[in-house]
Amino acid sequence: MSGDANCERLREVGPELALGVLSGRERAEAVAHLDRCAECREYVRQLTLVGDRLVGLLPDREPPPGFETRVARVLARQTPASEGQRSARALGRTRRGLWQGARRARVRLAAAAAALAVAAGFAGWAVGTVVEQVTAAPPPAVESEPVLVGDMTAAGHGGEPVGEVYAHPGTPAWIFVSVALTRPGTRYTGTVTCLLERADGASVRAGAFALRDGHGNWGIALSEDLNRYSGARLTSSDGTVLATAQLRKAQVLTPET
Amino acid sequence: MIFHGGRAGGRAIPWRPSDVYRGVSGYRSPVGPLPDEALLSGLVAGDPELAAIFVRRFQHRVFGVAMAVTRDQQLAEDVAQQTFERAWRHAQIYDSRRGSVMTWLTAIAHNLAVDAVRARRTEPMAPEDLEDLLDTVTATPEEWALADEASAQVRAALARLPREQARALMMAGIYGMTAQQVADAERIPLGTAKTRIRTAMARLRTVVAPAKRGDHVR
Numbered sequence: 001m002s003g004d005a006n007c008e009r010l011r012e013v014g015p016e017l018a019l020g021v022l023s024g025r026e027r028a029e030a031v032a033h034l035d036r037c038a039e040c041r042e043y044v045r046q047l048t049l050v051g052d053r054l055v056g057l058l059p060d061r062e063p064p065p066g067f068e069t070r071v072a073r074v075l076a077r078q079t080p081a082s083e084g085q086r087s088a089r090a091l092g093r094t095r096r097g098l099w100q101g102a103r104r105a106r107v108r109l110a111a112a113a114a115a116l117a118v119a120a121g122f123a124g125w126a127v128g129t130v131v132e133q134v135t136a137a138p139p140p141a142v143e144s145e146p147v148l149v150g151d152m153t154a155a156g157h158g159g160e161p162v163g164e165v166y167a168h169p170g171t172p173a174w175i176f177v178s179v180a181l182t183r184p185g186t187r188y189t190g191t192v193t194c195l196l197e198r199a200d201g202a203s204v205r206a207g208a209f210a211l212r213d214g215h216g217n218w219g220i221a222l223s224e225d226l227n228r229y230s231g232a233r234l235t236s237s238d239g240t241v242l243a244t245a246q247l248r249k250a251q252v253l254t255p256e257t
Numbered sequence: 258m259i260f261h262g263g264r265a266g267g268r269a270i271p272w273r274p275s276d277v278y279r280g281v282s283g284y285r286s287p288v289g290p291l292p293d294e295a296l297l298s299g300l301v302a303g304d305p306e307l308a309a310i311f312v313r314r315f316q317h318r319v320f321g322v323a324m325a326v327t328r329d330q331q332l333a334e335d336v337a338q339q340t341f342e343r344a345w346r347h348a349q350i351y352d353s354r355r356g357s358v359m360t361w362l363t364a365i366a367h368n369l370a371v372d373a374v375r376a377r378r379t380e381p382m383a384p385e386d387l388e389d390l391l392d393t394v395t396a397t398p399e400e401w402a403l404a405d406e407a408s409a410q411v412r413a414a415l416a417r418l419p420r421e422q423a424r425a426l427m428m429a430g431i432y433g434m435t436a437q438q439v440a441d442a443e444r445i446p447l448g449t450a451k452t453r454i455r456t457a458m459a460r461l462r463t464v465v466a467p468a469k470r471g472d473h474v475r
Contacts, residue, residue: 012451012455014455014458015429015454015455015457015458015459016429016435016436016451016454016455018458019429019430019433019454019458020368020371020433021429021433021434021435021436022435023435046462046465046466047458047462049465049466050411050458050461050462050465050466051430052356052360052363052364053407053408053411053461053465054411054415054426054427054430054431054461055322055363055364055367055430055431056360056363056408056411057394057408057411057412057415058321058322058325058363058390058394058431059321059325059393059394060317060318060320060321061317061320061321061324061325061333062317062320063316063317063320063334063337064330064334067316067320067334067337067338068309068312068313068316069309070338071312071316071337071338071341071342072305072308072309072312074338074341074342075300075305075308075312075341075342075345076303076305076308076309189350190346190347190350191343191346191347193372195372202375202435202438203372203375204372204375204376205372205376235368236347236350237343237344237346237347237350237365238347238361238364238365238368239364239365239367239368
């Protein structure tokens with residue numbers, strides 16, 4: 001498709017992209033084009049400004065009595081030091097929860113790899129590779145577990161994967177995300193929100209975790225039916241999309257022992 | 258003003274926290290209200306008094322956005338509180354070049370509110386709520402006469418839109434509804450919903466960012 005044709009397509013979907021209501025596949029295509037076209041980036045920037053101005057027209061409202069005091073008290077309690085301690089405790093709980101979830105899942109090879117990765121802070125984690133290898137050469141007698149996997153790509157930069165998403169749609173379901181946004185302009189330090197997306201563009205917040213200099217690993221148990229979701233995205237505090245992933249269904253096949 | 262954490266050559270905040278303390282402790286408003294950015298740096302510094310002033314200054318805006326999108330007082334209160342907590346956690350990465358503190362907080366509140374509604378409801382909005390909200394944002398009461406010119410122009414442009422375009426734009430831009438959801442709600446084909454959103458955005462864009470000669474996308 002020529003550049004002009006891509007620009008024409010961008011003109012059609014740009015308003016929905018700027019308003020944050022474009023479905024996952026269309027958004028990925030549009031973002032990939034923006035990476036190559038400065039004029040379309042400016043076009044979408046202007047449309048985003050329109051969206052901001054539109055939200056800015058919403059009327060102010062008087063909050064409930066005591067709101068100011070309650071919020072100020074919460075903020076005062078959340079000093080940077082206590083925040084770090086809380087995050088560490090939460091991470092410890094999450095890791096223990098994931099370990100227990102992994103044991104329940106009975107996905108022997110994948111669970112062992114995932115649990116080891118969790119215990120090691122996800123370093124060298126390659127469950128996606130395990131899934132690929134197993135599905136490419138199925139052993140003769142197996143147990144089968146459905147999973148969702150996807151490569152994460154940087155918003156606006158496309159191309160090479162910058163991380164992985166691996167989800168197990170069981171009860172409870174669990175999801176693991178590993179990301180390394182290391183290209184210039186993509187590095188981000190702060191809390192990111194992980195949103196799961198349905199094919200119709202609707203999304204649900206899975207949770208939040210910290211990125212440091214673009215790097216972060218995270219996992220959580222969920223009560224959601226993950227089979228309903230076809231994508232995931234990471235957003236910064238102001239809602240800017242940092243990375244997206246299309247989830248595809250796969251099977252982890254494990255030899256009977 | 259540079260206000261962007263981690264950028265080479267820039268300062269994370271425009272004042273050292275100690276400067277803020279010297280400037281306000283003991284006499285909080287000697288010559289007028291503190292700039293919004295100064296209050297934000299007060300959050301970074303962990304000053305409880307500045308945090309309270311920050312909440313007081315922006316709570317009506319944040320709660321208004323949350324309430325307009327969620328239409329649920331309890332949910333709006335949760336969203337508003339999350340907005341301030343998120344602002345507190347990310348105060349150091351606020352970038353004034355991308356907009357005012359008010360715009361930044363409004364965007365956070367809006368994103369959180371849309372996500373909250375998507376997570377909890379099957380119907381993003383009620384038709385009567387949309388009409389009421391559309392009437393509200395296109396009205397020009399006396400208290401808005403002093404609003405900034407850009408907002409007034411957008412408000413006027415929105416009021417001039419054909420009603421069906423304005424509805425589609427509000428559904429997508431305020432309630433975060435996809436074009437398919439707009440089509441379902443309005444009982445129109447998907448293509449028509451997309452066209453309404455696109456046309457409405459194009460008209461408002463001419464107000465916000467007038468076309469320059471050579472624009473290849475119009």
